[in-house]
Amino acid sequence: MRPVPKTDPRIKLVKREHKQVDVLVVDDDASLQVLLSEILKLEGFTFDIASTGKEAFGFAMKNSYKLILMDIKMPEWDGLTAIRSLDFVQEIQKIIVISAYLDSQMLQELSKEPLVVGWLEKPFDPNQLIEMIHRVIKK
Numbered sequence: 315m316r317p318v319p320k321t322d323p324r325i326k327l328v329k330r331e332h333k334q335v336d337v338l339v340v341d342d343d344a345s346l347q348v349l350l351s352e353i354l355k356l357e358g359f360t361f362d363i364a365s366t367g368k369e370a371f372g373f374a375m376k377n378s379y380k381l382i383l384m385d386i387k388m389p390e391w392d393g394l395t396a397i398r399s400l401d402f403v404q405e406i407q408k409i410i411v412i413s414a415y416l417d418s419q420m421l422q423e424l425s426k427e428p429l430v431v432g433w434l435e436k437p438f439d440p441n442q443l444i445e446m447i448h449r450v451i452k453k
Contacts, residue, residue, distance in 0.1 A: 365389075416435045
């Protein structure tokens with residue numbers, strides 16, 4: 315039997331415990347947060363809410379999400395900055411962008427992002443969003 319090597323007491327191993335959540339809503343508009351919360355509750359999904367891209371990144375470092383619903387225009391980090399940052403978080407699966415600012419240049423940028431699986435322009439049809447969510451999260 316081989317001896318177990320001693321670990322350096324100065325090195326601390328950090329074990330991250332992740333909470334599994336279905337959806338992370340990222341939008342700075344309180345009324346849209348309420349609408350998306352109601353839709354997700356009715357559909358039986360668990361969710362968290364962040365108001366900025368930077369806050370979303372913090373949530374993603376602590377939890378595992380199957381889907382992120384992301385706005386583009388927000389304070390601190392915009393949606394595109396957040397999407398590019400979240401690409402490094404392995405637990406993130408898919409992102410649906412919901413924004414009023416989806417011009418051709420933004421759509422071209424979003425189409426290059428591997429995590430983005432779709433987008434909806436505000437105002438959007440809730441039934442279309444529900445359909446998109448169910449395509450990503452199989453319940």
